[in-house]
Every structure is written in C-alpha cells, then in structure tokens.
Amino acid sequence: MAITRDAIAPELTATIAREEARQRSFGRQLRRYGPIVIGALMALAMIVVAAAAPLLAPLSPSAQFGDAVLKGPGSIARHVLGTDEFGRDLLSRVIWGARVSLEVGLISVVFGFVIGVPLGILAGVQRGRTETAIMRCADMLMAFPTLLLALIIVAALGGSLVNEMLAIGVALMPNFVRLARSLALTIREQDYILAARALGGGQLRVMARHVFPNALYALVVVATLYIATAIRTEAGLSFLGLGVPPPTPTWGNILSEGRQYIKCCPWLTTFSGLAIMLAVLAFNLVGDALRDLLDPRLRGE
Amino acid sequence: MSDLRSRLSLSALALLAAFTLLALVGPAPAEAKKAILNIAAKEPETLDPHSSILGQTQAIVRFLYRGLTRFAIKDGKVTTAEVEPDLAESWTLSPDGTLWTFKLRKGVQFHKGFGDVTAEDVKFSFERQMKRAPGTLFGVNLDVIKSIEVVDPYTVQILLKSFDPIFLLRMVGYQQGYIISKKAVDKYGDQYKWNPVGSGPFYFDRHAPREKVVLKAFDRFVGGRPQVDEINWFDVPEDATKLIGLEKGTFDLLYPEAVTADFADQVKKMGAVLDRRGPGGQERFYVDMTKPPFDDVRVRKAFMHAIDRKAIKETMYPGDLARLADSCVPPGYFGHIPMAFPEYNPELAKKLLAEAGHPNGFTIKNYFISKSFFYPKVLTLAQEQLRKVGINVEIQVVEHATYHENIRKNLNPFVLYGGTRITDADPWLSLFLDSREIPNPATGNKGTNFAHYKGIDDLLVKGRVERDVKKRAALYHEAQKRLERDLVCLPLTDVPSMWARNPKRVSTPFNPDYGEFALHYTYNYPELLKVLD
Numbered sequence: 051m052a053i054t055r056d057a058i059a060p061e062l063t064a065t066i067a068r069e070e071a072r073q074r075s076f077g078r079q080l081r082r083y084g085p086i087v088i089g090a091l092m093a094l095a096m097i098v099v100a101a102a103a104p105l106l107a108p109l110s111p112s113a114q115f116g117d118a119v120l121k122g123p124g125s126i127a128r129h130v131l132g133t134d135e136f137g138r139d140l141l142s143r144v145i146w147g148a149r150v151s152l153e154v155g156l157i158s159v160v161f162g163f164v165i166g167v168p169l170g171i172l173a174g175v176q177r178g179r180t181e182t183a184i185m186r187c188a189d190m191l192m193a194f195p196t197l198l199l200a201l202i203i204v205a206a207l208g209g210s211l212v213n214e215m216l217a218i219g220v221a222l223m224p225n226f227v228r229l230a231r232s233l234a235l236t237i238r239e240q241d242y243i244l245a246a247r248a249l250g251g252g253q254l255r256v257m258a259r260h261v262f263p264n265a266l267y268a269l270v271v272v273a274t275l276y277i278a279t280a281i282r283t284e285a286g287l288s289f290l291g292l293g294v295p296p297p298t299p300t301w302g303n304i305l306s307e308g309r310q311y312i313k314c315c316p317w318l319t320t321f322s323g324l325a326i327m328l329a330v331l332a333f334n335l336v337g338d339a340l341r342d343l344l345d346p347r348l349r350g351e
Numbered sequence: 352m353s354d355l356r357s358r359l360s361l362s363a364l365a366l367l368a369a370f371t372l373l374a375l376v377g378p379a380p381a382e383a384k385k386a387i388l389n390i391a392a393k394e395p396e397t398l399d400p401h402s403s404i405l406g407q408t409q410a411i412v413r414f415l416y417r418g419l420t421r422f423a424i425k426d427g428k429v430t431t432a433e434v435e436p437d438l439a440e441s442w443t444l445s446p447d448g449t450l451w452t453f454k455l456r457k458g459v460q461f462h463k464g465f466g467d468v469t470a471e472d473v474k475f476s477f478e479r480q481m482k483r484a485p486g487t488l489f490g491v492n493l494d495v496i497k498s499i500e501v502v503d504p505y506t507v508q509i510l511l512k513s514f515d516p517i518f519l520l521r522m523v524g525y526q527q528g529y530i531i532s533k534k535a536v537d538k539y540g541d542q543y544k545w546n547p548v549g550s551g552p553f554y555f556d557r558h559a560p561r562e563k564v565v566l567k568a569f570d571r572f573v574g575g576r577p578q579v580d581e582i583n584w585f586d587v588p589e590d591a592t593k594l595i596g597l598e599k600g601t602f603d604l605l606y607p608e609a610v611t612a613d614f615a616d617q618v619k620k621m622g623a624v625l626d627r628r629g630p631g632g633q634e635r636f637y638v639d640m641t642k643p644p645f646d647d648v649r650v651r652k653a654f655m656h657a658i659d660r661k662a663i664k665e666t667m668y669p670g671d672l673a674r675l676a677d678s679c680v681p682p683g684y685f686g687h688i689p690m691a692f693p694e695y696n697p698e699l700a701k702k703l704l705a706e707a708g709h710p711n712g713f714t715i716k717n718y719f720i721s722k723s724f725f726y727p728k729v730l731t732l733a734q735e736q737l738r739k740v741g742i743n744v745e746i747q748v749v750e751h752a753t754y755h756e757n758i759r760k761n762l763n764p765f766v767l768y769g770g771t772r773i774t775d776a777d778p779w780l781s782l783f784l785d786s787r788e789i790p791n792p793a794t795g796n797k798g799t800n801f802a803h804y805k806g807i808d809d810l811l812v813k814g815r816v817e818r819d820v821k822k823r824a825a826l827y828h829e830a831q832k833r834l835e836r837d838l839v840c841l842p843l844t845d846v847p848s849m850w851a852r853n854p855k856r857v858s859t860p861f862n863p864d865y866g867e868f869a870l871h872y873t874y875n876y877p878e879l880l881k882v883l884d
Contacts (some may be wrong), residue, residue, distance in 0.1 A: 112735050116662045119669075120613055134667060136731055151786045208747065237871070289584045291722065296731055314613050 086343070096329055100148040108294025114138055118222025120315045130316045134307060140318065141213050143299035144315045144325050150293075150300040154215050154280040159273050161219030166226025167269060171257050172306060173227070185231065188224040196279060198223045204292045211294050214287060216237035218280050229272055233265035240264075267344050275337035278330045283328045301326045355695035368430045386753045386882035387581045388857065391593040392606035393723070395564065396752055398547035399505060400529040400557060401479070402486035404799075405751065406724065406771065409526070410606060410873035411584055414566055416549035416563045417573075418451055418524030419473065422868065422875055429861065429875045431683075431774045431868040433518045438468055438530055438550065438573075447515035448818065449497075453522075455505040460571040462554035468530060470507035475510075475533035479548065488797060489527035492778055495815060507544035513679065516823060517685075517775045524551075525773070525870050552577045552878035555791065561586055562623075577878040590614060597623055597853055600810035603850040603882070606872065610723040612669045618851045624666045626859065630683035631847035633676055634725055634769040636733075637783070637840050642764040649707040651838040654765065656694040657740040663732045667725065669847040674720040677841030679784075679834045686776030686814075688826030690835045692842075700740040712741020719747050721754035730767055752795055757799045758792040766801035771848070771870045776827035777814055786833070787809055800840035856883055 064121040096230025099106060108130070115129075115137035123132040123140075169188075191199065196218075203217035209279040237243060238261065246260050287293040288302025294305065301322045385507065386792045395408035400416050405407065419442075420434035436442075439453040444859060459468040477499055480490040495515040500508040511518065535548035547555050553566040566582040585602070587593050594614070596602035598621045598842050610625065618625055636658070644650045664675050674682075677689040693699075702710055720730045727748060734744045749757065758766045782788055786805040788798030807830040814830075817823040834840055848869060852859070858881045859874060861867045869875040 054779075059402060112738070114662070114666065114732060115736050116666045119666055135728065137612075291748055295748065296727075297734060297746075310589060311613060313594070314617060 054094045071107045083339070086339030087091060087337045089332050089337075090235060091242035092328060093336055096148055096152060096332060099145055100152040103146050107139075107145040109142045111146040111277050111299045112138060113142075120155050120311060122315065123317050124277070124300040130322050132315070134151065134315075134318055135302070136181065136275075140304070140321060143304055144301070144321055146169070147299045147301045147304060147322065148329075149326065150211065150288075150298065151281050151284055151326075153211070154218060154284040155277045155329075155333070157286035158215045158218035158274050158280045158284075159222060161215060162180040162222035162226050162276070163269070163273055165219070166223040167230045167262070167265075168257075170227040171228025171265065173260050174231040175238050175257050175261060177252065178301055181231070184227065191224040193229070194221075197283050200283050200287060201290065201292060202289055209287075209292050209295055211313070216285060218283050218288075222280060225272070225276065228271065230265060233268055234261050237261050237264050271340045271344060274333060274340055278337065281326070282334065291315050301329075357599075358572070358594075386578060387583065388579045388604065388880065388882055389583045389585065389596075389597055389602045389604040390594045390604045390606065391585050391587040391681070393588070393751075394561065395584075397486075397544035397575075398799045398882040399486065399530065400489055400547075400549070401484075402544070404488055404526075404769075405755070406872045407606065409871040411564065411566075412522070412529065412547075412549075413546055413551070413869075413871050413873055413875070414507035414582065414877045415551045415555060416524060416529035417447075418530060418581070419522040420453075420519055420527035420528070421524055421696045424876075427861070427866070428866040431870060431871065432685075434523055436719070437524060437872045438473075444518075449511045451509045451511070451518060452502070453507050455507065455511070456573065457505055459573045460569075462548050462569055465532045465534050465548045466574075467504070468502040468532075468550050469504040471504070471710075472530055472533045473507045474501055475536070476770050477527070477531045479536070480527055486540065491798070492521055492773070493780055495521075513678070514818050515815060517773065517777060517822075520773050520775060521778070523773070526651055541715075548752045553579075553582060556581075563648065564578050564840075569647070572878065574878055578881045586590040592620075593603070593851075594618070597621065597851060600853070600856070603773045604880075607793070607849065607851060608668070609728060610672060610724055610846075610851075611667055611728070612672065615672060616852075622855075623851050623853050624863050624865045625859065626850045626852055626861075626867075626874075627865055628848040628850075628867050628872075628874075629865045630681060630771065630774055630868060631673075631845060632769045632771045633681040633842055633848060633874075634729060634767070634844045635676065635842040636765050637712045637765055637803060638694050638765045638838070639761065639763075639803050640839050641803040642711060642761070642830055644709060645764050648666075648838060650709070652693055653700040653707070653836060654738065655738050655743070655841050656696045656703065657742065658733055658735050659695040660692070660839060660841075661695065661855060662736070662842050663729060666732055667728060670844060673844040673846040676832055676845045679840040679842055680776045680779055680827065680831060681842070681845050684774045684779055686824050686830075688796050688831055689875050690831050693838070697736075697740050704741060712743065714743040714745065715764060717747055717762070718744045719749050719754055719757045720767070721749045721751045722749040725769060726754065726767055727847075730765060733767075759799075760792045761790060763801075763804075766800065768799070769846075772874070773870065774868075776830070777811065780807060780827070780830055781811055804834075804837065804839045806833050806837050806839075848875075857881065858883055 058147055073156055118126050118129060120135055121129060121133045129139050133140060169184050172182040199221040200217040200292045203220055205214055206215040243260055244311045246256050285302035288300040289306040293302055304322035311317055393407040394409050397406060400412035419439040420436060421437040422429050422431050423433040423435040429591045440456040442453045444451055444452055449704055461468060477493055480587050481485045481493050481496060483490045495511050497510045504507055519869060536543050539546040545558055552569055552572045554569045556565040556567045558564050563586060564584040568577045568580050570576050590608050593605045594617050598604055612685040616623060637655060638645050638651050640646055660675060664673060678687055682688045705879050720726055751788050772782060782799050784800055784804045784807055786808050788800040789803050790796055790798050810826045811828045814823055814826040855866060867875050874880060
C-alpha cells in the first residue's frame with residue numbers, strides 16, 4: 051500500500067493548506083493595505099513635523115551664522131544637514147519649509163474643492179444652459195496646465211502665501227468641477243434620487259442631501275491626489291521666485307537658492323528635493339491606495 | 352550575406368577616409384582665423400551710453416565708444432587719477448580757468464560709415480545731456496559747462512561757468528564723457544539705443560533679445576584693429592551657469608553677479624583667474640530722511656546700530672574679496688576721509704527705537720529688492736539683522752531694471768545701492784547727496800539722492816570752483832563730517848570689480864590684481880584683450 055501524506059496526517063495537510071491560504075491572503079492584505087499604511091504614516095509624519103516645527107527645528111530658520119557659510123552636513127555638529135549661503139541651518143529650514151508646503155497643499159485643495167464641487171454638482175444635476183456655462187468655463191481653465199495657470203495668477207496678484215493658495219486653488223478647481231459633474235450625472239439617474247424628488251425634495255436639497263454624500267468618497271480620493279499636485283505646484287512657484295517671499299523658507303526656494311551652489315554644495319538641493327519627493331510620494335500613495343480600495347471594479351483584485 | 356558585409360565594411364572604410372580627409376583639411380581657413388570672444392554677462396537694456404547706469408550696460412558701451420580723454424596707462428597700470436589724449440589730441444585752458452579748447456584728432460571714424468568724429472558731435476553729445484534729453488542720466492556731471500562752441504570741425508571750445516578742478520576727468524570715455532554720432536541720433540531717433548554708433552574698437556552687429564549682443568572688430572579703429580574679431584555678449588542670468596560655461600569653454604570671460612567666497616573658490620579650482628579692477632564699487636544704504644519713521648534721526652541711528660556691517664562683509668566677501676567700507680566717499684576718491692558709524696549694537700538700537708516711539712519696532716511692507724548682483728544677498732543678511740531689533744522688512748524680489756525704477760519712485764524708505772563713479776568726491780557726492788538729485792516721479796527727476804539729503808549743497812557749490820587742492824579737500828572732509836552727524840548713508844563694503852577669465856583662452860596685458868583701474872566694471876582697454884589659440 052502506497053503511503054501518502056494524506057493517509058498519514060490528513061489534519062496536518064489541512065493545516066498546511068490553511069496556513070498557505072492565510073499567508074496568501076496576508077500577502078494580499080499587505081499588497082492592498084501596505085501602500086496606504088506607508089503613505090499615511092509618511093503624510094502623518096509630515097503633518098507632525100509641520101505642526102511642531104518650532105519644537106523640532108534645532109535653530110531658527112532665518113538665523114544667520116556668519117562663521118558657518120555653506121558648510122556641508124556634519125562638518126559642524128550644530129548643523130546636521132549643513133548650512134546655506136547665509137549660514138542658515140538647512141535642517142531647520144527644511145522643517146519649517148514643511149509648513150508652507152502643507153499649508154498650501156491642504157488649503158488650496160480645500161479651496162478648489164469648496165468652489166469646484168458645488169459648481170460641478172449643479173452642472174450635473176441641472177443640465178441645460180447652466181451646465182454649458184459652467185463646463186465651458188472649466189474647460190477654459192483646464193486648457194492651461196496647473197503650474198502655468200497658478201503662475202499667471204500669482205504673477206498678477208504678487209507673491210504671498212495667501213495669493214499662492216488662491217492661485218493653486220483656482221488652478222485645481224476645474225478638476226473638481228469636472229469630476230463632480232460626471233459623478234452627479236450618474237447619481238441623478240438613480241432610483242433614490244427619483245424617490246427623493248417624488249417626496250418633494252427641492253433641487254438644492256437633492257443636491258446637498260443625496261447627490262453630494264454619494265459623490266463624496268470619490269471626491270475625497272481625488273482630493274488626496276491633488277494635495278500632491280498642490281505641493282508640487284507650490285514648490286514650482288517658489289522655485290521660480292513667485293512663491294512666498296524670502297526669508298520664509300519653502301522647499302521650493304531652498305531648492306532654487308541651492309541651485310546656484312549645486313556644484314560646490316549639493317546638500318542644499320538634495321535635501322530640499324528629497325523633502326518634496328517624499329511629500330508628493332506620501333500623498334500619491336494614500337490617494338492611489340484609497341482609490342483602489344474604494345473602487346468597486348478594483349475591489350478584490 | 353558575406354557580400355553584404357563586405358559592401359558594408361567598404362562603405363564604412365570610405366566614410367572613414369572621407370572623415371580623415373576632412374580632418375586633415377580642417378575647417379575653412381577663414382573660420383580658423385576668426386578670433387571670437389565669448390562673454391557671459393547680462394543683457395544691456397540700451398546701447399546709448401548716456402542713458403543707463405546698469406552695470407552690464409556701462410560695461411558693454413566701453414567696447415563701442417570713446418571720449419575726449421582716457422585714463423592714463425602708467426608703469427603698465429591703468430590709473431583713474433590721470434588722463435591722456437584719446438579723441439582729443441591736445442587741449443589748452445585759458446588763464447582764468449574757464450575756457451577749454453580741445454583739438455580733435457583728425458581722421459577718427461565713427462562706425463558704419465557715419466564719417467569723422469567732429470566738433471559738432473562733441474557739442475551734440477554733451478548738449479543732449481545738459482538739456483536732459485529724455486533718458487539721459489548724467490547731465491549733472493556736465494552742469495559746470497556754460498556753453499560749447501564749434502570753432503572748426505576739429506576744434507571745440509567749452510566755456511565753464513567757473514573753474515572746474517576735475518574737468519578732464521569728466522571728459523574721460525565713461526558715462527557722460529562718451530562721444531556719440533550726431534548723424535546717427537538724427538537718423539535713428541528713439542531707435543538709437545539699438546543702433547549705436549561710436550568710435551570705439553568694436554561696432555554693434557546685432558542683438559538677439561534675451562540671448563546675446565554681437566559686436567565686431569572695427570577695422571578703422573583709431574588705435575588699430577583689435578585682435579579679437581567678434582564678441583558674443585551672452586545674456587546669462589546666473590553665476591552657476593556662467594561658471595559651468597567657463598569650465599566647459601563655452602565662455603571665456605564672466606561678468607559675475609557677485610564674487611563671493613564660493614565663486615572665487617570655483618574659479619580658482621578650474622584654473623581660471625579673477626581680474627580685479629579698482630577702485631570697484633561701494634555697496635551701501637541710503638536712508639530716506641523724509642520718510643517716516645526715518646525722518647527721526649534716532650530711528651536712522653537705530654537702523655545703523657542694527658546693521659552688522661562686519662558680518663555682512665565676512666559672509667559675502669570673506670578675507671580680501673572686499674574691504675569694510677569706512678566712509679560715504681569711498682577710499683581712492685579725492686577728498687576721502689575715514690568716518691565713524693554707529694557700531695553694531697542691537698540692544699542700543701531697540702532702546703533708540705523705543706525712545707522714538709516704536710517700542711515694538713515697525714514693519715516695512717512691499718520693500719523692493721533686485722534679484723540680481725549682490726542686492727538680494729546683502730538685503731537678506733540685513734533683513735535678519737533688522738528683524739532682531741523689531742524692524743520687519745517684507746521683501747518683494749523684482750527684476751534689476753524694475754528695482755532701479757522703483758527706487759527712483761521713492762518706494763523704498765532705505766535704498767541699497769552699489770556702484771562706481773569718477774574717482775573724486777565732487778561727482779560722487781553731487782550724484783548721491785546733492786539736493787538737485789532727489790528723485791521725484793512728479794517732475795521726472797531720476798536722480799540718485801535716495802536719502803533726500805540737502806545738507807551739503809553749499810560745500811559742493813564751493814568745491815566745484817575751488818582751485819586750491821588742499822582747500823578743496825577740506826570742503827569734502829567737512830561734507831563727510833556732516834554726513835556722520837546726519838546719518839543718512841551707511842557704507843557696507845568696498846568691492847573691487849571682478850571678472851573671471853580663462854587664461855588659456857584670453858589674455859590681458861594688465862596684472863590680474865588691480866593692474867587696471869576701471870570705473871565701468873570691465874576692462875578699460877577692451878581692445879587689448881587677445882584671444883589665444
């Protein structure tokens with residue numbers, strides 16, 4: 051009689067199979083939730099750094115040390131990441147720079163969201179001339195790349211934190227308009243909307259109580275992705291000298307000032323560039339993962 | 352298969368042979384001989400020499416224009432204290448010291464067939480500035496002139512209001528002294544600024560906006576055709592780009608924004624040299640004494656106590672890259688004496704501000720600063736120092752030309768300024784601290800008395816007619832004492848004009864270390880630059 055594993059220990063085989071399945075699903079879980087966890091942790095870290103900048107930064111971001119001009123990382127113990135052309139501590143500047151990036155990133159997206167979403171829903175639900183008017187305006191804004199549009203607005207208004215948020219918010223707005231409209235177009239055909247209307251729900255009530263909540267998930271996901279875009283755009287504007295005026299440190303202007311010294315002192319561009327990269331990566335990871343999780347077509351993939 | 356391969360290798364061989372042949376023949380002989388000088392600088396905004404004080408413009412116009420006199424070469428050095436004949440071959444002064452008669456050198460040609468340089472052109476060049484023709488800026492330097500008479504085509508008489516001790520320095524090819532072609536201005540009118548016609552060693556060929564200005568050797572230049580055939584004056588906005596170009600051989604000469612320690616290090620590392628030209632520029636602050644809160648002398652004093660001049664100097668120009676300035680009239684200028692300035696003392700500054708009614712300091716909004724040269728760097732240093740005593744300066748970074756416009760609209764309560772003038776206290780103080788030079792957008796006065804100072808007019812008037820050298824000097828000493836008291840100017844650093852040069856590509860006959868004194872941020876004798884093979 052042939053001896054098989056099954057014959058000897060059927061329980062063991064079953065255990066192994068269960069274990070394999072568990073591992074497979076753990077791997078799937080990891081693949082599924084890994085990016086969002088990593089991204090969320092990174093984003094959280096960034097928020098903490100920005101919020102606690104005064105506590106975390108070892109020195110004032112604008113304090114100038116005349117005896118430590120353009121010193122490399124580690125060459126002076128006081129300056130872990132080195133110093134810039136004015137002897138300012140790079141680590142402190144990068145930490146404080148997180149504030150501007152995050153402020154602009156979040157507030158401009160909120161701004162774009164708050165203006166863009168109601169307009170998009172209105173267009174999608176109302177249809178007709180209203181829709182045409184709103185959508186053609188959005189198309190006009192869409193014709194410009196985000197950075198270019200923001201640049202035009204900042205150039206016209208002058209560089210300041212508020213203007214920068216405004217400019218990026220306006221530049222992002224058409225994206226929200228379009229998305230909200232397309233969501234509203236689908237939702238308005240649903241039976242529960244018909245039901246709400248049948249119960250005497252006014253246009254505004256339907257939009258606010260029924261269309262908006264059902265579109266919210268998808269909108270939030272996209273908003274998360276646009277935070278990354280906003281951070282990138284802010285860095286771009288600062289890099290071009292159109293952002294927050296000096297001496298306020300932003301990653302973009304550290305990068306821009308460091309560019310002059312890229313040959314002798316590459317740490318200036320390296321660390322500010324890394325900061326931008328990590329921040330953008332963090333929000334992209336979160337946004338992508340959220341989309342995968344919430345998209346029913348991708349569920350279980 | 353083998354057939355194809357052999358055909359391929361045959362054609363490859365043929366190609367190789369063709370290339371070898373080409374390499375042996377080399378480029379066309381005309382190409383090989385052409386000596387081209389590539390300069391990385393900034394784009395000039397005009398080539399009319401009388402209407403720009405921008406550094407790059409003053410530097411490039413020296414290649415195009417000449418004056419009646421020029422700075423003398425003595426013991427192989429160019430001085431700025433003595434002159435020798437240039438467009439004028441000789442001159443005489445009447446016994447009463449008011450009538451100058453200049454004999455022009457015959458046969459000196461303007462570029463592009465605009466004919467001889469004549470007395471008519473000399474008269475025209477000075478009178479357009481004296482009449483303050485739109486755009487011209489240096490008329491004040493010619494205010495000593497009463498009238499100009501053309502005696503014959505090669506003789507011009509200039510009658511002064513009274514004796515002028517530095518008249519021959521005013522006639523040097525620099526700012527107001529350049530002679531331009533009357534015919535060309537008549538012909539081109541407003542378009543003259545990009546159709547310049549002078550009598551210098553190079554003539555204007557073309558202008559590719561935002562890219563370069565091309566100059567070509569003038570065959571009939573009075574000093575002989577320069578060795579350099581063609582000059583490409585590139586518009587390069589950043590020093591980092593310029594340095595890479597110098598290392599790669601794209602550029603032969605660099606006109607830097609600011610020579611800081613890292614710039615000097617990089618130049619040295621790549622085997623290039625820094626040509627230092629005295630007396631250089633002085634970087635300084637003028638405080639507008641008419642603008643609150645700076646109309647209070649205590650606030651001006653607090654401002655000066657707040658500025659750490661030594662820290663600015665050492666951060667920007669450590670070691671011998673510059674000297675800490677010691678007077679509102681730079682050293683090397685006739686009439687200079689050392690002055691005392693409020694020492695760096697932030698505590699005292701705060702106290703003075705409190706006394707003047709600003710216990711919590713104050714904020715200056717919309718302070719404009721140029722994004723070029725030393726301006727943004729020095730201002731960033733000063734901004735932090737001022738912040739420590741409670742003076743918050745909210746900066747707006749603008750283009751260099753916009754900066755120059757804005758400070759003449761009195762938009763900045765204190766003005767950072769750098770530059771060089773004729774090396775004598777009279778033109779220096781007359782331009783920067785004479786009440787006639789107070790900028791005023793209403794009247795179109797684009798003067799440079801940013802302090803709005805009126806305190807030394809009487810001394811300047813006396814100095815302009817004083818024939819005794821010692822007494823004249825004493826007047827300017829007195830002027831500096833008054834400035835010490837009134838606290839309207841705070842000099843920071845005296846920085847030599849420096850260009851970086853690739854010595855394997857370009858040679859100059861003068862010593863890199865102060866071998867030349869030049870007022871226009873460049874080589875005083877550009878015709879002596881040589882391109883090496």
